[in-house]
Amino acid sequence: MRTLKYFGVQAEKMVAFVMAMGILYGIIFGSIFSETMQERSYVMTNYILMMGIIVILVTQTTLVKLNMPLVLSLGCGRKEAFWGAQWMTALLIVQFEFICLLSNMLFSNDIQEYAGFLARILPFICIASGVLSELLAILLLTFGNKGTWIGVLCMALVWAFIGFTMNDRVKDFDRSLSALSGSFRITLFAVLLILYAFLAVIYYYVWKKYELKAF
Amino acid sequence: MSELVCKGICKKYKEKEVIKNIDLTLESGKIYGLIGRNGAGKTTLLSLLSSQNPVSGGEITYNGQNIWENKEALKHICFSRELNPTSNNGVGTLKIKDYLKTASIYLPGWDSAMAERLVSEFELDVKQRMGKISKGMLSMVTIIVALASKAEYTFLDEPVSGLDVVMREYFYKILLEEYAESGRTFLISTHIIEEAASVFEEVIMIKKGELLLKENAEELVSRAFHVSGKAEEVDAATEGLLKHQVENHGRSKGLTVLLEPGQQIREGYDIKIQSLNLQNVFVALCGIGEK
Incomplete structure (x- = not known):
């Protein structure tokens, strides 16, 4: 219970922070670039989701650097700390997935095609961020900060490549995505979850050997 | 009477053996002093005794139960580490109140009233970040965590580091008061030996990772x-x-x-x-x- 409470509170603090920043950005940038209230709401939600994905991506490395050593130093075991970290990531993914679904209901096909596209792809990206978060934590635990930077660099290069090549193909990709059957999407979800579980096992194996030093 | 027993414990970091085959029994209801030179292995030993780090060999038991990943045994043990945060990293970013809040969640015997009283007596501003306070104030935080934990076996790693003489005397006073009231077992590592000697019932001396002696302080000196x-x-x-x-x-x-x-x-x-x-x-x- 104590670990659910502690890591649950950490998750809600992050969600609250992201929501606050998203609303702030939405108000500032939405006022500049959008004309209608619905467009501004879309901008706000977009910022919340983008920051939420980044938060999910960096969660495990943040936990490995701060929260997990902290709770270890206060009598928590490694197994308990590991499950606490997973609980926090799960809470973040579920809540941002919920915002994705809400966004999909509110904005798809209403404002811009791009809004709808993001709403359809972001649920997968939320889980993929969780997967990458586990991977970054494994790299951090195994190779130290160097490992994390290598991981971040690789991800940045991959995303830059995708962004560059998809630049004028968003509509094509969205059409393809929309054309996918429900069962395929479920399969894709399942594959991401299995990948997450696989990396979590490796993460736990590496985390078990963590040496708590001065902090 | 509970006991924390180490049998043949050793600890290796790659090829370097930092704790060598230590057999040690900590009986309940005593104040032990842990003394050794820099790098002797005091902090490492304390981290093993509190299951914060795994042993490379041997076994540590609490009332016959291995303490590693044993939540029940760890309820009775608290190791309040010396804190060395930097302002931009890790614990340094936490406020004192957040650190104490986390301690209250994880330490089952946490005495909030005692923690608040000590915060007030140490005149700490709990809204300050750990990375921004002085070494002495960090020592006060570790003392608060150790004493308010109410753990049966409480370990402190250089708790008086950075404290001025007034606060050191105050620490020894409240330590003895808590000991008299609760009968808890304290294991305190320190370099300021002579000042703390009057508080120690038994002395544990380690040298280059080996147990040199464990003896009644008065008998040793005599x-x-x-x-x-x-x-x-x-x-x-x-x-x-x-x-x-x-x-x-x-x-x-x-x-x-x-x-x-x-x-x-x-x-x-x-x-x-x-x-x-x-x-x-x-x-x-x-x-x-x-x-």
Whole structure:
């Protein structure tokens, strides 16, 4: 219970922070670039989701650097700390997935095609961020900060490549995505979850050997 | 009566053995002093005793149960580490109140009233970040966590580091008050030996990862003597005794002896025999050049 409470509170603090920043950005940038209230709401939600994905991506490395050593130093075991970290990531993914679904209901096909596209792809990206978060934590635990930077660099290069090549193909990709059957999407979800579980096992194996030093 | 028992524990970091085959029993209801030179393995030993780090060999048990990843056993143990945060990293970014809040969640016996009282007596501003406060204030935070944990076995790693003399005296006072009231077991590592000596019931001395001795503090001090005089007189008087920190000054000699039961310094020689304090004993046993 104590670990659910502690890591649950950490998750809600992050969600609250992201929501606050998203609303702030939405108000500032939405006022500049959008004309209608619905467009501004879309901008706000977009910022919340983008920051939420980044938060999910960096969660495990943040936990490995701060929260997990902290709770270890206060009598928590490694197994308990590991499950606490997973609980926090799960809470973040579920809540941002919920915002994705809400966004999909509110904005798809209403404002811009791009809004709808993001709403359809972001649920997968939320889980993929969780997967990458586990991977970054494994790299951090195994190779130290160097490992994390290598991981971040690789991800940045991959995303830059995708962004560059998809630049004028968003509509094509969205059409393809929309054309996918429900069962395929479920399969894709399942594959991401299995990948997450696989990396979590490796993460736990590496985390078990963590040496708590001065902090 | 509960016991925390170490059997043959060792700890290796890659090829380097930092704790070597230590057998140690901590009985409940005592205040132990853990003393050793820098790098002797004090903090490592404390981290093993509190299951914060795994042993490379041997076993540590609490009332017969292995403590590793044992939530029930760990409810009775608290190791309040020395904190060294930087302002931009890790614990340094936390506010004191957040650190204490986390401690209250994870330490089952947490006494909030005691923690608040100590925060007030130490005059800490709990809204300050850990990376921005002084070394002395960080020591106060570790003392608060240790005392308010109410853990049966409480370990403190250099709790008086950075504290001024007034706060050090205050720490020893509240430690003894808590000990008298609760009968908890404390294991305190410190470099300020002589100041803390009056508080220790037993002394655990480690040297280069090995247990040198574990003994009642008063008994240890009562059997330690510094013998000085002309070299031949000193040698004759201390023949057969184990000598430490031998110092030769021309024709004069000075050394420390630790008498075993039944041993004594031979009488009838023109020598000076002085009693030692705990710090002197430590220096004699662990000083530079002492093997």
